[in-house]
Amino acid sequence: MTSPLANTVQVKSGTALNLQDAHSARVRIFRTTATIVHRRDEVEHERRCRAGLADINSMELLDVLLDLPHEIAVPRSSLTPAVLRVLQRAPANVVQIDSASVTRLASPAVTPVLAVVYASKWRDGLERASEFASYIPRMFVVPEAPSNSEEVLAEASWYGVGVAVGPRAAPTMVLEPEPLADWQPTTGWWWFCEQVYRHTVDQV
Incomplete structure (x- = not known):
């Protein structure tokens, strides 16, 4: 579904919360439930749908796929027997293998851009949102600010976690989430993308 946050939270273009043209999915992962705002690669999504x-x-x-360029043939002779065994066990339409080369066909079908945790208490929201620290910017939404709001906002800022306060339908952003510093794609990140994609397909 289209991300409701794009309509309910005032955002500025070019910030971590530029959510235009994004979608959202409710995902159960890392022992918590979060709304993951993401953008979908429609070309890859349609390719996967056609291929089943x-x-x-x-x-x-x-891990092996991440080391292969997308849609560029790699000589089989440049790959180790162990890598070839992994690729030969891959589901159909993930890679194309012939006698001379291997070509990676698959790429992440979604790119997560923000994890949003809804909580009743600040501490719970901060801890659950922090589970996503290695993958994407994250924030939590709570119904109201505590009496020591300056202290807890300082702590959330230290961890780079954004905060919004108010009802789910129209929370007020009081602290923007920080973008990930020196981000690089990893095997764990691609796995996370696949988990989000599975939930988006389930919720169609």
């Missing part, structure tokens, strides 16, 4: 390919859930396979 859902999420890729093998960390071993994703």
Whole structure:
């Protein structure tokens, strides 16, 4: 679904909360439930739908795929036997393998851009939102500010976690989430993308 946050939270273009054209999915992961705002690669999504390919859930396979360029043939002779064995076990339409080369066909079908946790208490919201620290910017929404709001906002700011206060339908942003510093794609990040994608397909 289209992200409701894009309509309920005032955001500025170019910030961590530029949510225009984004979608959201309710995801249960890391022992918590969060709304993951994401953008979908429509080309890859349609390719997977045509091929009957859902999420890729093998960390071993994703680790190998991450080292291969997308849609560029790589000589088989440049890959180790162990890597070739992993690729040969891959689901159909993830890679194309012939006698001379290997080509990675798959890429992340969604790119998560923000994790939003809804909580009744600040401490719970901060701890649950922090579970996503290695993957995407994160924030939590609580119904009201505590009496020591300056102190808790300072703590949230230290961890780079954004905060919004008020009803779910129209929270007021009081602290923007920080973008991830020196971010690089990792196997764990691609696995996270696949988990989000699985939930988006389930919720269609």
